[in-house]
Amino acid sequence: MEEAVLLNQTTVVTCFRLRGLSINQNVQMAAFAMFLVFYVLTLIGNILIVITIIDDHHLHTPMYFFLSNLSFIDVCHSTVTVPKMLIDTWSEEKLISFDACVTQMFFLHLFACTEIFLLTVMAYDRYVAICKPLQYMTVMSWKVCVLLAVALWTGGTIHSIALTSLTIKLPYCDPDEIDNFFCDVPQVIKLACTDTHIIEILIVSNSGLISVVCFVVLVVSYAVILVSLRQQISEGRRKALSTCAAHLTMVTLFLGHCIFIYSRPSTSLPEDKVVSVFFTAVTPLLNPIIYTLRNEDMKNALNKLMGRVKGREKK
Template identity: 90%
Template sequence: MEEAFLLNQTSIVTYFRLSGLSVNQKVQMAVFSMFLIFYVLTLIGNILIVITIIYDCRLHTPMYFFLSNLSFIDVCHSTVTVPKMLRDTWSAEKLISFDGCVTQMFFLHLFACTEIFLLTVMAYDRYVAICKPLRYMTVMNWKVCVLLAVALWTGGATHSIALTSLTIKLPYCGPDAIDNFFCDVPQVIKLACTDTRLIEILIVSNSGLISVVCFVVLVISYAVILVTLRQQISEGRRKALSTCAAHLTVVTLFLGHCIFIYSRPSTSLPEDKVVSVFFTAVTPLLNPIIYTLRNEEMKNALNKVMRRNEKKEGKFKSIGH
């Protein structure tokens, strides 16, 4: 009895082995270069958006308030997985501690779920702005915006705590290989030394249901917006369509991954890694591109911030001389 207990104690998994994206050294170097560029551009683009919205008073509106939240989430979401993956490309053994794996899963689901709720709120904001313009500032006042922000972060935290708690309560005694470049709940629970069918059902009914329901709500919202836009003047319609097209692009890319991964049992597919790359590295980079290149207000505000920095640099140079 004592020997069996000692055996169980020594067989508990303390580290997981990540497979990464490739075992080929040349491919890994190419992946490192690509992800490093994506990550740096993600940081620069999203942080620049947040700074621009803070400094430009004309952007102190509900839409840009939520956009600044989206940029902040994208920076955090990308930081949860990409730096670890970049470091692992130089390591023969891509190890992550059990605690590190749990931490990664918690923050991954915190930021992902919060972003899903945020995209839904942004769709509602556009619906009110386009379909009920006279009531917009009454419905979407600052008190409502702050309450919505608190609610979506609280919802994301609750979702993440629930999933992480279910995962860490399972016994792990081997194997320890995760077929991905980061820890996620579906891959981790497959390694548990117990029947996980009930937990898989809970994951599908939780994460999968949230993704599908939010996606349906978003599609209905934008369908109503498009019907409303048919009755508006051409210039207003063009601007609104541009904004909605940007939102729909982000929604499709982001929620498409969530539905693909979390709306099915925990089985590995060859496409999982490709979808995960878009989820963790590409989508956070696309947000600043979509919301700046397709938005005249953001482009004008960015130019204003750049000119202000150039003037400051000119003053410092003149003082130095």
């Protein structure tokens, strides 16, 4: 009898409404202009990094191999949410189909989790390079790098499948409005017509635990690196500190969002949208800024690439 009542009360949801960043039209137009610029710069910057690393044989090292992976992930990560958000600023309804919502959640968590694992691997790469330089090419051989890349992409895929499969199985009914500008598991499961307490615990134990554990590992890695740097000469110390500071900035901004969102119950806070903006639009843009403008090797390789391109245009 109870199941029959539940079925009668449950409406099959075929789409959701995204609330967006604001209901104020002026704010939405300002957000459109700002995020369009962010997105274009993200694409240009990260694609240039990938092309430069592929083009310059001097950058065919483990560090830049992982950096090219990071740039590729940032392009994909930003593309999952920002184009839809830009389109929705011109729409009053801001609808997204159920299938599109699930697809967005899957790829969002795929790229986010893969990036978390990648940042951890990059920290390990810097640890070996700084603390064990004589063993670096043995420990971080190309075979090891490829295996690590396959492992982190596989881990991200398994994580994403686990979360989205939990979300798909839930029954959904009115209200159908998601309090954000993209679909994410915590906001979507709040619309389910059933008790989601156990699923929320699984999300915290999955996404939250991954974020916290990786963050702790990263902090410990950099602590060991900083201790090791005390024994190096000033020039080597300065360059290593610069690299580690850039990496740690990215880690803090990216993992800070994941810990804030996924390490607590699925409750909406006013800060959620602000944090989500940094997660989806700002952080992917910081990668080319931090890793290119602060890296002499990348700047030299980029200048050489631009010089060859201009030379071909003149011919």
